[in-house]
Amino acid sequence: MNNTPGKIRIATTSLAGCFGCHMSILDIDEKIIDLVELVEFDRTPLTDIKEIGECDIGIIEGAVANSENVEVLQEFRKHCKTVVAIGACALNGGIPAMRNHYSLEECLKESYVDGMGLDKPLIPSDPELPMILNEVHPVQDVVKVDYVLPGCPPTADMIWDALTALIEGREPSFSLDEVRYD
Amino acid sequence: MTRIAIDPVTRVEGHGKITLHQDENQQITQARLHIAEFRGFEKFIQGRPYWEVPVLVQRLCGICPVSHHLAAAKATDKLLGIDQISPTAEKMRKLMHFGQILQSHALHFFHLSSPDLLFGFDDDVRHRNIIGVINDHPELAKQGVLLRKYGQEVIRLTAGKRIHGTGAIPGGMNKNLSIEDRNQLLQDIDQMIEWGVAAVGLFKRIFYDHQEYHQAFATIHSNMLSLVQADGALELYDGGLRARNMDNELIFDHADNDGYLELINEHVENWSYMKFPFIKSLGVEQGWYRVGPLARVNNCDYIDTELAEKERQEFMALSDGKPVQYTLGFHWARLIELLHCAESIKVLLHDPDLQGEDLVSKGELQPSGIGIIEAPRGTLFHHYEIDEQGLIQRANLIVSTTNNNHAMNESIRSVADNYLSGQEITEPLLNQLEVAVRAYDPCLSCATHALGQMPLEVTLFDAQGQLVDQKFKSTEHGV
Numbered sequence A: 001m002n003n004t005p006g007k008i009r010i011a012t013t014s015l016a017g018c019f020g021c022h023m024s025i026l027d028i029d030e031k032i033i034d035l036v037e038l039v040e041f042d043r044t045p046l047t048d049i050k051e052i053g054e055c056d057i058g059i060i061e062g063a064v065a066n067s068e069n070v071e072v073l074q075e076f077r078k079h080c081k082t083v084v085a086i087g088a089c090a091l092n093g094g095i096p097a098m099r100n101h102y103s104l105e106e107c108l109k110e111s112y113v114d115g116m117g118l119d120k121p122l123i124p125s126d127p128e129l130p131m132i133l134n135e136v137h138p139v140q141d142v143v144k145v146d147y148v149l150p151g152c153p154p155t156a157d158m159i160w161d162a163l164t165a166l167i168e169g170r171e172p173s174f175s176l177d178e179v180r181y182d
Numbered sequence B: 001m002t003r004i005a006i007d008p009v010t011r012v013e014g015h016g017k018i019t020l021h022q023d024e025n026q027q028i029t030q031a032r033l034h035i036a037e038f039r040g041f042e043k044f045i046q047g048r049p050y051w052e053v054p055v056l057v058q059r060l061c062g063i064c065p066v067s068h069h070l071a072a073a074k075a076t077d078k079l080l081g082i083d084q085i086s087p088t089a090e091k092m093r094k095l096m097h098f099g100q101i102l103q104s105h106a107l108h109f110f111h112l113s114s115p116d117l118l119f120g121f122d123d124d125v126r127h128r129n130i131i132g133v134i135n136d137h138p139e140l141a142k143q144g145v146l147l148r149k150y151g152q153e154v155i156r157l158t159a160g161k162r163i164h165g166t167g168a169i170p171g172g173m174n175k176n177l178s179i180e181d182r183n184q185l186l187q188d189i190d191q192m193i194e195w196g197v198a199a200v201g202l203f204k205r206i207f208y209d210h211q212e213y214h215q216a217f218a219t220i221h222s223n224m225l226s227l228v229q230a231d232g233a234l235e236l237y238d239g240g241l242r243a244r245n246m247d248n249e250l251i252f253d254h255a256d257n258d259g260y261l262e263l264i265n266e267h268v269e270n271w272s273y274m275k276f277p278f279i280k281s282l283g284v285e286q287g288w289y290r291v292g293p294l295a296r297v298n299n300c301d302y303i304d305t306e307l308a309e310k311e312r313q314e315f316m317a318l319s320d321g322k323p324v325q326y327t328l329g330f331h332w333a334r335l336i337e338l339l340h341c342a343e344s345i346k347v348l349l350h351d352p353d354l355q356g357e358d359l360v361s362k363g364e365l366q367p368s369g370i371g372i373i374e375a376p377r378g379t380l381f382h383h384y385e386i387d388e389q390g391l392i393q394r395a396n397l398i399v400s401t402t403n404n405n406h407a408m409n410e411s412i413r414s415v416a417d418n419y420l421s422g423q424e425i426t427e428p429l430l431n432q433l434e435v436a437v438r439a440y441d442p443c444l445s446c447a448t449h450a451l452g453q454m455p456l457e458v459t460l461f462d463a464q465g466q467l468v469d470q471k472f473k474s475t476e477h478g479v
């Protein structure tokens, strides 16, 4: 895809996340129409671009739970000038990291062997499936992150303020009431 | 044999990929949708207090968190031995749920699927997305954005927060709807109903323009499963389970939610983390079914709001008294439901029970609680077992998209057989596979865990199983 000169290029991805952070991006509502005037979207869940190109801003939702997450995250770091990690999962592992209290094997066993209502126990292991990591990690464990936005999910106001600041080349700053941790 | 992979499948929710195997004559020998994510929820929920689940479990899915929030709340009502919560609490939950289905259906139709339908399946990948819709059809895009916004506002005012709210609690709700908030929602509701009617009209125009192709595309024949009201009306929040076969015979009807494990079991395949549910009495091979808007509109006897019921009748006239099996009909049924939700919100907003003060019922702990709800994508099962302290010992979740797992695989196989077999694989052909998956509105996010970004990678193997070619869908290189 050819970059339109003067337009900021943004990519977004969801690793081990629930897409709630992406939904919070969409919660800027009508401002999305203003946003597409200012930016171009590269790889995001909303476009059919499957491989990331050179971008100004990369937004990461979700924790790192399997080999595919690691690869996607590294690609984002390589191709994005500024990496912004959003949401509790990306920042500290969030709900996905709750499985770190147990071994991976125990988790797989509960889901596919000992679970209720299964006809035949079997743990999926086909080579088409990515390798699951023993532990779920925050994104900073794998790559350098430039900005973090807390919250589960961060508020749409906070995401909007952060994005407009970065697009205009300012340091983001926030009012107290748009920062949330729940 | 050649292996082709579409990875990631895009404009759907979650991470998945599709692989195809082609023999030396370019015939497709295998087509699979793999779900590549695993969360381990059933394990890590163990030992957590039961009252946490309505706020915890919704974080499996940020697209329809309200469905998980409410299914879990319904299960915790049962854990407290409460069969009927107060009218205020129940109507607040229903309002929240209508808001949720409205916003989710708007997102799926306008943001994710309309580009294929408006521009054609073979439109330029750079243009075939919501930004293309904003640029080419600004008024339509705005309606989609504002319909979603309205649903999100209903959620915020009933649950406290647009995403991952806290309104429902075991035994009821923690808030009612103030007159001020009600008036705010009443202001725009007629506009939403009008746009709902327009959306169904838009889809019908697209359908009648290409009727034959539309009705054949990715179409398979399946059983249908959903909840229905006691009188057979379309139901989204509560009700009994109904399953219907292809010949329109009932497999079971008004089945008690508590006996779901007697009716539905799950099968595991080695190549996907998403399980394959089936109707136990019919077995793995025959017992698979579809859920979601298509199943619900087929299964119900009528819809209890006027405009949506009129649209349902036109939709059902597509078949000769049997269920409508047309896969892209999911979108049509989805928009009928969107309209129904907008109409239902209006009715509820005029109900003074929403301002009632009786919010929470009390009860005694019971060992097991099951909550079943119709999420935007279909029937959602939550089941928890607790000890005397109220700590969770075991949990079972069958999420909506998982219920459609077998059917999605059947639909991509149908597309592969009908349009890809014997062909040189091109990007537009691959997009057809994704169009089939998108009809189900899959939320792979909660099915395993993680919109739009179901990676679609198509990989080709030769007859000996050797990797011959790997075609990634990408804008830069085409296929």
Ligand code: SF4
Binding pocket: A016, A017, A018, A019, A020, A021, A061, A062, A086, A087, A088, A089, A090, A094, A095, A151, A152, A153, A154, B059, B062
């Ligand atoms: S931080 Fe919260 S909203 Fe964001 S992906 Fe994680 S669970 Fe979902």
